[in-house]
Amino acid sequence: MTPKRTVQLVDDEDSIRKSAGFMLKTSGFAVQTYASGIAFLKAVKTAEPGCILLDVRMPGMDGLEVQEVLAERGITMPVIVLTGHGDVGIAVRVMKAGAVDFLEKPFEKSALLASIGVAFSRLDKSDARSLREAEARVRVAVLTPREREVLIGL
Template sequence: MINPPTVFVVDDDQAMRNSLKWLIESVSMQVETFESADAFIKSYYPGRSGCLLLDVRMPGMSGLELQEYLRANQIAIPVIIITGHGDVPMAVRAMKSGAVDFIEKPFNDELLLESIRHALALDVKQRDMQAQRAEIATRLARLTPREHEVMVMVTNGKANKEIATGLGVSAKTVEAHRARVMEKMQANSLAELVRMAINANLTLSESSSEE
């Protein structure tokens, strides 16, 4: 059972919390509010889908610190930053820390909701990607070391002949390996295989190891 996506609102001002909840609920989204970053951390468990609406200026743990915490704990929930007037430098820092969007108070409801929708979509996408990556990883695990080598080289854009020279085998053997790789990775085309490799961060690591 997958939970419906929830909008988590963290703001120290009660009026803000209440009004945000009121606004977001008007478009039939689920909202949970927290009066501090601490409270949020205590009740949130990773894996809950949704997005985070975060006030930058807060007593105790600030919005930026919370972002830092999430990143450190590899919680990939999309974050929308709400800033007061004139907090532009802080907003920039937030964006640099990986926030999806930032909204300046007072804000247009349409804009906010759009941003939320966008964040939720992003969340869904991120979750899909993560699932995909997991799938690719299992497939990769099935490859033999030689097949793995061949796959890295192929996705790095090397021709069969080059690979054969590089590995010291015949071109035919390379072909056979390549076919088995395509099969094991369930790739219909080279393009698909390349995408999978990118997804699994194969290219970079291999190329660096090659150096």
């Protein structure tokens, strides 16, 4: 049995957390919910790796600020931004910051699931790249000094 993929749902609206959380759970995902960006950032170090569904407008710290803090901390979980008050300017900013998608509420289940699929695909590629990098570091570590010298020369 393959482990469930985890979706981190960050939204200040209780109704969105409940309805989207239920829909995601019945679609086979594990879901962790947070009522604010601040609560999510406090827990992100111990959070299960996965995809982040992030609301834009939240009190305290909005989704754009949360996305910036994640980048500053080097947290590379893919982000899908949700909003009930979207405009082109915000969409451009979140996409330039690396978001997988920008969805307006209310969103279609199929659109959300498609975006989550893209996010996990991106995460899988990142994991594979990290694994290759780790293997390369191990290979380089066992080289003799002369072999390292030749490698640097290449």
